Amino acid sequence: AQRVTQPEKLLSVFKGxxxxxxxxxxxxxxxxxxxYVQYSxxxxxxxxxxxxxxxxxxxxxxxxxxxxSFHLKKPFAQEEDSAMYYCAPNTGFQKLxxxxxxxxxxxx
Amino acid sequence: NxxxxxxPKFRILKIGQSMTLQCAQDMNHNYMYWYRQDPGMGLKLxxxxxxxxxxxxxxxxxxxxxxRSTTEDFPLRLELAAPSQTSVYFCASSYGxxxxxxxxxxxxxxxxxxxxx
Numbered sequence: 001a002q003r004v005t006q007p008e009k010l011l012s013v014f015k016g017x018x019x020x021x022x023x024x025x026x027x028x029x030x031x032x033x034x035x036y037v038q039y040s041x042x043x044x045x046x047x048x049x050x051x052x053x054x055x056x057x058x059x060x061x062x063x064x065x066x067x068x069s070f071h072l073k074k075p076f077a078q079e080e081d082s083a084m085y086y087c088a089p090n091t092g093f094q095k096l097x098x099x100x101x102x103x104x105x106x107x108x
Numbered sequence: 109n110x111x112x113x114x115x116p117k118f119r120i121l122k123i124g125q126s127m128t129l130q131c132a133q134d135m136n137h138n139y140m141y142w143y144r145q146d147p148g149m150g151l152k153l154x155x156x157x158x159x160x161x162x163x164x165x166x167x168x169x170x171x172x173x174x175x176r177s178t179t180e181d182f183p184l185r186l187e188l189a190a191p192s193q194t195s196v197y198f199c200a201s202s203y204g205x206x207x208x209x210x211x212x213x214x215x216x217x218x219x220x221x222x223x224x225x
Contacts, residue, residue, distance in 0.1 A: 044198065044216040086151065088214070096141060097167065101150035
């Protein structure tokens with residue numbers, strides 16, 4: 001079964017520090033992965049998807065098939081980045097199960 | 109497009125009562141989902157549907173029921189509400205399928221805050 005794992009429940013950093021939110025997947029085939037973000041009291045929204053190889057709000061994520069990882073990175077965290085981040089696979093999988101999420105807290 | 113619309117936004121239920129959370133999408137999406145998010149926790153899949161007339165259980169289906177009579181609507185019913193069902197409920201939809209060019213982004217509703225006392 002397809003599964004994504006986010007090992008960190010909480011990640012706390014200071015403003016300006018680098019950030020890496022970890023996501024590992026464990027299924028065969030050609031994975032397509034997404035990162036979703038939920039800011040305080042807002043609905044979840046797409047942050048980025050690996051297939052487009054884009055950088056959104058300074059975040060990037062590279063699919064590493066060798067390590068089966070899709071970590072989300074940002075070189076300099078900002079306070080407004082504080083949010084809940086979810087890793088998720090392609091919705092071609094009918095039973096879409098998100099990772100457990102990582103809460104990022106950026107302190108001034 | 110309104111996207112994914114959920115009602116009600118807030119509700120307080122007494123133990124043993126029943127209610128239905130409504131969810132509608134106007135994007136002609138095939139796949140629809142219900143998740144719950146407990147305070148400080150991640151999303152857990154309750155039920156999902158890959159098309160009208162087809163539903164299946166997610167990770168935490170006990171105490172809930174769903175139906176999908178149309179492509180647009182995917183109501184979630186709570187029978188005999190219990191305090192453990194106090195949570196925020198999110199409905200979501202996506203095009204589905206394996207066509208990567210479509211993006212397959214998941215669109216979420218704003219959430220329904222439910223308290224069972």
